[in-house]
Amino acid sequence: MSTKLAINLHKLARFTNTAIPIFTLLFFIAGWQISFYFHFITVPMLGLTLVNCYYLFAQRNHSLLRNFGILGQGRYILESLGPELRQYLYSGDTEERPFNRTERAEVYRKANNIDSASSFGSQNDFDATEIKLRHSLFPISKERLLPYQLTFGEERGIQNTYTLTVPFIISGMSYGALGKQAVRSLARGIAQTGGLMNTGEGGYPKYHLMENCDLAFQIGTAKFGVRHEDGTLDEQRLAALAAKEQIKLIELKLSQGAKPGKGGMLPKEKITAEISELRGVPMGRDVVSPTHHPECEDYPSAVAFIRRIQEVSQIPVGIKLCVGDPRQFAELIAEMKRQDSFPDWITIDGAEGGTGAAPKAFIDRVGMPLFPALKLAQDILVSAGVRQRLKLVASGKLINPGSQIIAFCLGADAIATARGFMLSIGCIQAMQCGSNTCPVGITSHNPRLERGIDIADKALRVANYIHSLEHDLDELLCATGVRCVRELSFEHLYVPLESALYPFTHRN
Amino acid sequence: MTSPKLKIVSWFTQIAAAAIMGQTLYFKFTAHPDSVQLFTELGMEPHGRLIIAALELIACILLLIPSSIVYGALLGSCLMAGAIIGHITELGWEGPRLELGILAIVVLSCCITTLLVRHRELPLLKAIQTDKPTQRGPRNH
Numbered sequence: 001m002s003t004k005l006a007i008n009l010h011k012l013a014r015f016t017n018t019a020i021p022i023f024t025l026l027f028f029i030a031g032w033q034i035s036f037y038f039h040f041i042t043v044p045m046l047g048l049t050l051v052n053c054y055y056l057f058a059q060r061n062h063s064l065l066r067n068f069g070i071l072g073q074g075r076y077i078l079e080s081l082g083p084e085l086r087q088y089l090y091s092g093d094t095e096e097r098p099f100n101r102t103e104r105a106e107v108y109r110k111a112n113n114i115d116s117a118s119s120f121g122s123q124n125d126f127d128a129t130e131i132k133l134r135h136s137l138f139p140i141s142k143e144r145l146l147p148y149q150l151t152f153g154e155e156r157g158i159q160n161t162y163t164l165t166v167p168f169i170i171s172g173m174s175y176g177a178l179g180k181q182a183v184r185s186l187a188r189g190i191a192q193t194g195g196l197m198n199t200g201e202g203g204y205p206k207y208h209l210m211e212n213c214d215l216a217f218q219i220g221t222a223k224f225g226v227r228h229e230d231g232t233l234d235e236q237r238l239a240a241l242a243a244k245e246q247i248k249l250i251e252l253k254l255s256q257g258a259k260p261g262k263g264g265m266l267p268k269e270k271i272t273a274e275i276s277e278l279r280g281v282p283m284g285r286d287v288v289s290p291t292h293h294p295e296c297e298d299y300p301s302a303v304a305f306i307r308r309i310q311e312v313s314q315i316p317v318g319i320k321l322c323v324g325d326p327r328q329f330a331e332l333i334a335e336m337k338r339q340d341s342f343p344d345w346i347t348i349d350g351a352e353g354g355t356g357a358a359p360k361a362f363i364d365r366v367g368m369p370l371f372p373a374l375k376l377a378q379d380i381l382v383s384a385g386v387r388q389r390l391k392l393v394a395s396g397k398l399i400n401p402g403s404q405i406i407a408f409c410l411g412a413d414a415i416a417t418a419r420g421f422m423l424s425i426g427c428i429q430a431m432q433c434g435s436n437t438c439p440v441g442i443t444s445h446n447p448r449l450e451r452g453i454d455i456a457d458k459a460l461r462v463a464n465y466i467h468s469l470e471h472d473l474d475e476l477l478c479a480t481g482v483r484c485v486r487e488l489s490f491e492h493l494y495v496p497l498e499s500a501l502y503p504f505t506h507r508n
Numbered sequence: 509m510t511s512p513k514l515k516i517v518s519w520f521t522q523i524a525a526a527a528i529m530g531q532t533l534y535f536k537f538t539a540h541p542d543s544v545q546l547f548t549e550l551g552m553e554p555h556g557r558l559i560i561a562a563l564e565l566i567a568c569i570l571l572l573i574p575s576s577i578v579y580g581a582l583l584g585s586c587l588m589a590g591a592i593i594g595h596i597t598e599l600g601w602e603g604p605r606l607e608l609g610i611l612a613i614v615v616l617s618c619c620i621t622t623l624l625v626r627h628r629e630l631p632l633l634k635a636i637q638t639d640k641p642t643q644r645g646p647r648n649h
């Protein structure tokens with residue numbers, strides 16, 4: 001049997017397996033007859049022989065080792081080094097997923113407040129899929145821009161409205177998914193800018209509350225923090241939380257882009273005593289939230305439940321969902337219209353969204369990507385004539401100004417990002433959020449890893465990142481010749497043939 | 509994960525190995541006549557004696573630092589295997605040599621036990637350390 005490689009690995013393995021014991025014997029004889037110093041080699045060779053025998057004859061777990069012995073190990077070694085080698089050496093600047101090196105570098109530079117000008121030209125694949133902003137022949141100057149303001153709850157005329165002045169929201173990440181140092185860094189940083197942070201579905205937001213920032217409290221399908229034993233809503237605890245000065249908004253999570261139709265997951269490695277207490281869950285077991293809220297069985301009950309939360313909390317209440325079937329979304333909006341009862345905002349989370357832990361099939365294959373979903377949602381709201389009844393928030397890889405402006409053009413009133421802010425506090429995309437081993441300590445509860453995070457320094461980066469995003473947004477608005485994000489529309493986008501948005505270009 | 513009980517076993521064997529290896533170091537470093545005699549027979553006086561002593565010292569230290577235990581155990585078992593080869597080929601097992609030989613065997617067993625308990629910590633082997641596949645039950649609703 002021959003392989004196509006120049007070296008025949010099968011033969012090489014057979015040779016190695018015979019050579020190892022023979023050389024061991026030779027060195028033993030040399031050590032015995034010539035000089036004892038040879039035994040410095042005999043002994044390791046002896047070890048190698050034993051391990052090789054174990055691989056070839058004793059173990060049954062790995063066919064490769066059983067057939068090829070120690071040489072087969074090389075494959076496992078190389079494979080285990082693969083991700084690092086690829087990340088450091090071999091993958092191009094625009095190749096990696098979910099965020100390639102140029103995208104990450106842009107966030108890092110913004111967070112460090114380093115000029116993000118690039119030289120010579122774009123590295124993007126220009127013709128095929130990239131959506132572009134149509135700038136105006138007559139850009140405006142910055143003085144003419146209107147300040148960003150978005151008031152949640154104004155449509156319902158409630159007393160406790162909340163006015164957002166920073167269009168970039170820290171998307172939901174619970175204490176649990178993140179460690180406490182990371183939560184506090186983000187909270188302190190956003191507090192410095194006057195922006196908004198979402199608590200994620202982690203129950204009582206102990207660490208989020210510490211830094212005095214404005215918070216949106218999230219209710220996940222397990223309702224951590226506001227649940228009765230049977231998983232239904234505990235109105236008293238909700239009212240108590242909503243009455244807190246810092247909690248400005250409530251977000252009901254129906255689904256999330258990374259795992260639509262599946263509840264949140266917290267692997268047992270990350271459940272410390274404190275987290276088990278804050279969430280009211282046992283330790284030593286993966287916690288998997290239910291797939292849905294027991295209160296939301298169909299359209300009428302879902303809308304009624306949103307209204308009930310609005311009534312109990314007395315503050316603006318929004319929902320977060322990932323669009324699956326746009327017809328269902330349209331039906332939901334129709335039901336809202338029928339009951340004349342709307343959430344104060346809807347967060348559209350794209351299927352490309354991140355997560356601490358989710359089954360691979362859900363991460364990769366479930367839900368609609370953000371741009372088409374957002375565009376559809378906007379169109380559905382407009383054609384139902386209710387676009388002015390609520391706000392739209394968009395999330396899903398919107399970490400750079402270039403993609404954020406597209407979301408604004410598609411109808412978003414504000415942007416939420418989780419991983420953008422993680423990158424701003426030093427995330428290196430090691431992809432270990434679920435295992436408590438995050439090398440930079442962001443998604444870990446191991447004190448030795450969390451030690452790496454200096455809250456004051458990271459908070460500054462969060463604030464820098466936001467200010468830099470605001471700066472770039474302003475410049476893009478000027479170039480487009482509009483005074484605020486509300487004036488942007490789909491017409492401001494150039495959509496090439498291969499883009500997922502292309503079908504929308506000829507609809508009207 | 510290595511179970512806590514096994515970890516306690518491992519600490520016993522580590523400490524035993526380090527203690528037994530450690531107490532011979534003094535004789536090796538100070539060139540005690542018995543020690544010099546041994547290494548002369550092996551043809552390794554004086555450099556071999558000092559090299560071996562230094563390596564044994566390193567092994568002792570590594571065995572006691574939590575993050576390097578497996579490396580200490582590896583080095584220790586290599587050194588002891590060498591010592592046993594020495595007894596087989598040159599030194600023999602008569603009189604006090606028997607005691608020395610047996611000690612070497614004891615230390616070797618301690619090091620190997622440590623390695624077996626902590627095999628998950630060995631570098632490079634990581635990729636193949638997955639435990640035996642366990643059976644997954646049918647869906648439960």
Ligand SMILES: Cc1cc2nc3c(=O)[nH]c(=O)nc-3n(C[C@H](O)[C@H](O)[C@H](O)COP(=O)(O)O)c2cc1C
Nearest residue numbers: 171172177200201353354355356396397417418419
């Ligand atoms: C570590 C981590 C934890 C998250 N936890 C939550 C959560 O508790 N609730 C939620 O609705 N979304 C959660 N998400 C999803 C984000 O809020 C967001 O919807 C998604 O990552 C898309 O934004 P991005 O692409 O900008 O990261 C989490 C994401 C990450 C990366």
